[in-house]
Every structure is written in C-alpha cells, then in structure tokens.
Amino acid sequence: MIAESSRGSSSGPSRTSKPLKRGRACMNCRCVLLKCDGVKPICGPCRRHPKDDECEYSDGPGRSRTKVLEDTVTRLEARLQELENPEATTPSVTLHDPYNFRDTQRPSKSPPLFIPETIPFGPLSPFSPTSTSSSLPSGRHWNTFSALEAMTESTGSSGSSTSPTRRFASSPFLGAEEPSFLLIQNLLDKFLPHAAEFGFFLHAPTFRASTLLSFPFGHSSRPSPALLSVVYLWGVHFSQSEALLLQEHAFLSRAVGHIATDMLGTHPKRVIHTLQAEILLAYYFFRTGRFLEAKWRTGAAVSLALGSGLHKIRSSNLSAPSTIGLMQEVAVSLHEPQDNLEEGERINGFWTVFMLHKVITVSLEPPSNVCGALEAPGMQIDTPWPLDVSNYNDGLLNPELRGSSTVRNFLGNFPVDPRAGDSTTAMAVKASVLFHRAAHLTGQWTPNMQQREFQAFAAAFQSVNRLIESFRSLLPPLSHIEVTDPTIRTLLMTHALADAATIKLHGIFAYADTSSKQNCLMAARNMVSLGGVNLQEIGYMNPIMGTLWMIACHVFIDEISRVRLINSSWPPQGSETSEEELMESLRSGLTALSLYSEDSALTRYQLTKVQEAFSAI
Incomplete structure (x- = not known):
C-alpha cells in the first residue's frame, strides 16, 4: 500500500496538475522529446527504458555532464568563429610576445650597473678561476616576420564567404631584388664607417662606388648579390629606424639565400665577395649571440680561403695552384690579380679570415679544444702580412715581396x-x-x-x-x-x-x-x-x-x-x-x-x- 500510495502520489500531478515545466524534465527525455514525469532520482521513462547515460536533471546541485558538453560545444563554436573572423570579433584572450623588445620604446640608456657596495662573502673559492660556464643566449628574438612574402588574401569555400586579409610583415624590397637607391645609400652610410671592425677587408670607397652604379642587381660591375645583401643587413642592424629593424630577419633570410647560391653563378669576383659575405655574416651572428651559426660561417670562410689558395699568395715555395672545385668540368680558381689593390684585398681577406678564426675559437671553445684547421699538421701559411687596405693603392706592396711560414716565423721569433x-x-x-x-x-x-x-x-x-x-x-x-x-x-x-x-x-x-x-x-x-x-x-x-x-x-x-x-x-x-x-x-x-x-x-x-x-x- 505504501508503494501504491507513493506511486499514486507521484504520478498524480502528471494527470491532474499543470503540464510539467521544461526545466524539470530530465536531460535524456529532453534529447529524445519524451514526456517526462519528473520523478527523481530516476524518472518513469528512464526506469522503463534504461539507457547507458544516467538520468540527469539540469536543476541539480551541480552542472550535469550533458550541460558541460553543451557549454563546451558552444565555447568551441565561438572560438572557431573568432579565428575565422579575427577582425569582426574581440578575442577572448589577448597574448603578447614576452621577447618582443620592439613593442616597447627603445631604451635611451644602457642598463644600470649592478655593483653592490657590500655583499657577504660567499662560498666561491678565491683560489680557483671564477666559473663562467652557463647556457649561451639564443640571440635576438624576432617578431613575427614573413621574409619576402606579400600580403595574401584567403577566400572561403563559397563566393559569399571571404576571410579577412591576413597581414604579414612586408618585405624590405617587396617586388624588387634590392632596396631603393636612397635606402641603399642610407644603409651604406650606416655600415661603412664601422665596417672594418666587423671583418670588412675590401677597399671601402671602391666598394661604395660600385654598389651605387646604375646596373641591375647581380651585374658583374657591381658587388655580388650575397655581399650586397649582407651589407644591407648590417646597415639595417645599425639603423635607428623601427620600421627597418622590424625587417632585419627578412634581410637576413635574403643574405643567407644568396650566400648559398652565389658560388654557382658567373660573377667575376664571386670567390672574394662570397668570402667577404661569409666573414660579415659570421661577425653578425657572433654579435647577436647566435654562436652555432657564427662557428659554422667561420668554418665556411676558412674552407673557402684555403680552397682558393689565399694562404699561398706570393709564396716562395713552388706549389700547384689551388682550386675550389669543378664547375661544368672546369676547375674554379682565382684569376691573376689585375692590380695592387685587387691583390691586396686578397691578402687582407685571408688574414681577416685568420683573425676571425682565432677570436671565435678562443671565445666559443673550451681551452682544451682551442685549435682548428689553420693549425693542422702540415698547414703552412706563406701569405705575407697585410697592409692597411688604403696603402695598396699607394704602391706600398713591394713587387719583390715573397712569403714563407709567416706565422711560424713570428711565433719562433x-x-x-x-x-x-x-x-x-x-x-x-x-x-x-x-x-x-x-x-x-x-x-x-x-x-x-x-x-x-x-x-x-x-x-x-x-x-x-x-x-x-x-x-x-x-x-x-x-x-x-x-x-x-x-x-x-x-x-x-x-x-x-x-x-x-x-x-x-x-x-x-x-x-x-x-x-x-x-x-x-x-x-x-x-x-x-x-x-x-x-x-x-x-x-x-x-x-x-x-x-x-x-x-x-x-x-x-x-x-x-x-x-x-x-x-x-x-x-x-x-x-x-x-x-x-x-x-x-x-x-x-x-x-x-x-x-x-x-x-x-x-x-x-x-x-x-x-x-x-x-x-x-
């Protein structure tokens, strides 16, 4: 009787009272449009026809599993709409790049010195060299760059649905092989006054004049594409223009690309100019803290210098001429220098590589590994010591000068x-x-x-x-x-x-x-x-x-x-x-x-x- 009375009292309202409110129906009945009697914890339809999912009510003390899934679907749909239409919606979460130094105003002063007046004596032993070993910096963190890419427009699947234009950082010379003439002048003015400190061994006035000639990019009368691209990169690096600095990575991409291909071209000075480009790029990576790339470029410069015989210029020891390799079954080697300046640039080019190798090796290698290709057994450097590059035009290179074991003689006094x-x-x-x-x-x-x-x-x-x-x-x-x-x-x-x-x-x-x-x-x-x-x-x-x-x-x-x-x-x-x-x-x-x-x-x-x-x- 108790059961029948309970059942009657429970089922009574469905026959005699007002219709059940939508919010009181269980979630299973709502999904399949069944009339729910609202009995808890399990309603009549769910008791008569058991299902894998438990009987759930939306007005319970906590959020039901179905409600959670519905909310998740709603949230994902909103996020999808936001991604497809970034300009039509306000992002729910705005992210920032913690390494984006360009978003803030460039500091006008160097960081303050941190030298505490008094610090308690610590555990460091005074009888051993201070440890400096730690992880090396990864270099400059770039903004979102799109090297040499145009602004593109993506369209949807239907003609009426078009996604907004996706904006990328425009390239430094979009649609052209190099910057405008005025920008080239500006970049040269930024770099050349400091060029010698970063391994520039060519005669700067001659280089500038040939760069500004009104011939197309890659013309034999102008510097090689690789060399021009690296010089432009340095000019951007030294510029104070935020717009140019945002494009530094794009200039770097162009420079690296040309260095990889210029030796396959026909430029008459491709060997020396590629060597100069490799040296400048090695110093660039060294300065920006990208040490692995600096070492790699230094190794490439050393190989190119030795392969082209620059360590044997004016050697008093007879030897076969060095060749870099074979191109179309013809050995690639340097032609005879046309004047004192061209020969002087080759001499200085070798010693610039030599010095780069020394400083990079000591700076980046552990003491036990301080050696390298230029100290290999049997390696003999006969190229005479360099002059200041401007002196070659003055005829200070003695025509009778010959060299032999230049470094060995110096170390042996x-x-x-x-x-x-x-x-x-x-x-x-x-x-x-x-x-x-x-x-x-x-x-x-x-x-x-x-x-x-x-x-x-x-x-x-x-x-x-x-x-x-x-x-x-x-x-x-x-x-x-x-x-x-x-x-x-x-x-x-x-x-x-x-x-x-x-x-x-x-x-x-x-x-x-x-x-x-x-x-x-x-x-x-x-x-x-x-x-x-x-x-x-x-x-x-x-x-x-x-x-x-x-x-x-x-x-x-x-x-x-x-x-x-x-x-x-x-x-x-x-x-x-x-x-x-x-x-x-x-x-x-x-x-x-x-x-x-x-x-x-x-x-x-x-x-x-x-x-x-x-x-x-």
Whole structure:
C-alpha cells in the first residue's frame, strides 16, 4: 500500500496538475522529446527504458555532464568563429610576445650597473678561476616576420564567404631584388664607417662606388648579390629606424639565400665577395649571440680561403695552384690579380679570415679544444702580412715581396724584415695569434704532467710570454692616438688582445704564484683603463671586445674574493691591493660592458654573467 500510495502520489500531478515545466524534465527525455514525469532520482521513462547515460536533471546541485558538453560545444563554436573572423570579433584572450623588445620604446640608456657596495662573502673559492660556464643566449628574438612574402588574401569555400586579409610583415624590397637607391645609400652610410671592425677587408670607397652604379642587381660591375645583401643587413642592424629593424630577419633570410647560391653563378669576383659575405655574416651572428651559426660561417670562410689558395699568395715555395672545385668540368680558381689593390684585398681577406678564426675559437671553445684547421699538421701559411687596405693603392706592396711560414716565423721569433708586419691591420692579426696561442697552451696544462711534458710546457710558456712582452712594447700608446683617428678602434682591440693573452697565459698560476697574479692584474687594468680613451666617442667595436672585458672583470672578481678571505683571517697586509682599488677597476670594466650591451645580445649576456659572478662572492 505504501508503494501504491507513493506511486499514486507521484504520478498524480502528471494527470491532474499543470503540464510539467521544461526545466524539470530530465536531460535524456529532453534529447529524445519524451514526456517526462519528473520523478527523481530516476524518472518513469528512464526506469522503463534504461539507457547507458544516467538520468540527469539540469536543476541539480551541480552542472550535469550533458550541460558541460553543451557549454563546451558552444565555447568551441565561438572560438572557431573568432579565428575565422579575427577582425569582426574581440578575442577572448589577448597574448603578447614576452621577447618582443620592439613593442616597447627603445631604451635611451644602457642598463644600470649592478655593483653592490657590500655583499657577504660567499662560498666561491678565491683560489680557483671564477666559473663562467652557463647556457649561451639564443640571440635576438624576432617578431613575427614573413621574409619576402606579400600580403595574401584567403577566400572561403563559397563566393559569399571571404576571410579577412591576413597581414604579414612586408618585405624590405617587396617586388624588387634590392632596396631603393636612397635606402641603399642610407644603409651604406650606416655600415661603412664601422665596417672594418666587423671583418670588412675590401677597399671601402671602391666598394661604395660600385654598389651605387646604375646596373641591375647581380651585374658583374657591381658587388655580388650575397655581399650586397649582407651589407644591407648590417646597415639595417645599425639603423635607428623601427620600421627597418622590424625587417632585419627578412634581410637576413635574403643574405643567407644568396650566400648559398652565389658560388654557382658567373660573377667575376664571386670567390672574394662570397668570402667577404661569409666573414660579415659570421661577425653578425657572433654579435647577436647566435654562436652555432657564427662557428659554422667561420668554418665556411676558412674552407673557402684555403680552397682558393689565399694562404699561398706570393709564396716562395713552388706549389700547384689551388682550386675550389669543378664547375661544368672546369676547375674554379682565382684569376691573376689585375692590380695592387685587387691583390691586396686578397691578402687582407685571408688574414681577416685568420683573425676571425682565432677570436671565435678562443671565445666559443673550451681551452682544451682551442685549435682548428689553420693549425693542422702540415698547414703552412706563406701569405705575407697585410697592409692597411688604403696603402695598396699607394704602391706600398713591394713587387719583390715573397712569403714563407709567416706565422711560424713570428711565433719562433725568427729574424724577418723589420718593416714587414707593422701596419695597424698586421698588428691586430699578430695580437690575435698571441691570444690564441696563449689559450691553446693553457689548455694543454695539467697538474699531473710527467717531468718531460712539464719541461716542454715550461719552455713554451716562457717563449710565448717573452713574445707577448716584446710585441706589447712595439704597440703605439693609445694616449698618442686621436679619438678621431679611424685606426683607434683597431688599436684598442690590439692592445686588449695582447693583455688578454697575458691573462690567458698566467691565469692558471695566478692563485699560487705572486708574479703571475701581478701580471694578470696589470693586464686587466690596462684593458679597462683603455689608455684614457672615452668609449662614448668611439662607436661600434669588434664583438670580441666584450669577451676581453669579461676576462678582465673576472680577474678583479677573483682577486676581490681572495682579498676578502685573507682579510677575514689575518690583519690586512700593506702589500696587498685594497679592495676599493679592485672595485674601482671592476666598475670600469662593467661600465665598458654596459655601454655596449644595449644593442648587442652577446655583450648583454656577458655583462649579466659578470654581475652574477660578482654577486656570488
């Protein structure tokens, strides 16, 4: 009776009361349009005809599964509509690129220096070189670029449904092979005043004049497409125009493409111009922190220089002419130079590759791996030392000059013509040789050497040390050079490379040997004092300078750490350099790094690593 009474009372309203409201029907009955009696937890139709889905009511305490699915479908349909019509709807979520530095106003000043006045002594050992190992930066993060692509329009499946125009970043010279004449002039003006600091070895006035000739892109009277494209890229990189900087990646794409194909063309100077393009691109990647690409381009430049025999120019040793390869069953080789300038550009081209290889290897390889193709057994470089490129037109290249074992003679301190190798360009190359040689020698050191190995190492150590000191004595003092002199930047780098060579050579012994420590400190002070030159008047410098200043800063950090440890254990010694003096030198090094960190990913990374090392002591 209780069951019948319940059933009657439950079913009564469906016959005698008002019709059931739509919201009270269960979800299963609503889906198949059945009349629901509203009995809970399971209604009559669902009890008589059981289904896989449970009986659900939309007015329950929580959202039913069906309701959740319906809401999801609604949300997905709205998102699909939003994606198909981006301009007709307001996005529900707006994303931003955290690496988009171009969206904000370009900073007007370099980042502030971070040098705490007092930091508690940390766990860093003062008797070991400061660790600088960490992940390398990935380089500049690009905006959404569409290299050399036009604005496209996508239409829907029906004529009445048309999707909005999809806008891409327009190319730097859309519909043309190169920028307009006025833009080319502007890009040349941005780059050429600083070109020598990034491996430009050609005669700049001649290059500019040939670039501006009214011949089409790729004409034999103008520079090769690869070289022009890389120079345009550098001009964009140095520009202050936000519109151009947004197109930097597009210019890079065009440059890389032409370098890959120019050697297959017929341009009469394709070998030398491709070599120049490879060097410029390697320095570009080095400056922007893209180290793997920098190493790859450096290797390509070395291969091209050796393959075309540039290391055997004016060699006194008879040898078969070098060829790069075969094109259509004909060997590809360099023709005889037409004048002194063309021969001089080839000489300087080889030594520019040589120097690039040295600085890239020391900067990016661990000490034990500091070697390379130019130091391979049997490799002999006979090309004479370079002159400053403007001197070749002045007839300063002696017609009788011949070369043999140029680098080997320099390292062996063999007597040579005292007038050879004293140009600003040659001195910079020699400084890179010493920098590389010191780093290579240091990489061979192990504390458990056998007696014979140690004796050989000690003899090499003393030889390189004497060579560095002798070389430094021949350099003109920086204080004697006017800041407006175009050679000032090269001389600054040459002095810094020589000082860095001293630090590389003595650094492994500085923790235990007082003489080596003093040599490192003196060299580091020279590197950050810059002979009193005001860096703000200098302009752009070779990217290696950040690496050299970083080396100097770590010398000061290690010594500050050592002095703090000693002073915490014993009374201060009068002979010790005071911490304040060391801090002042460190500030000078950080100031130099900070000044060049604003638009260089590499220097910005190096500044950060020095600040982190200082914070650790």
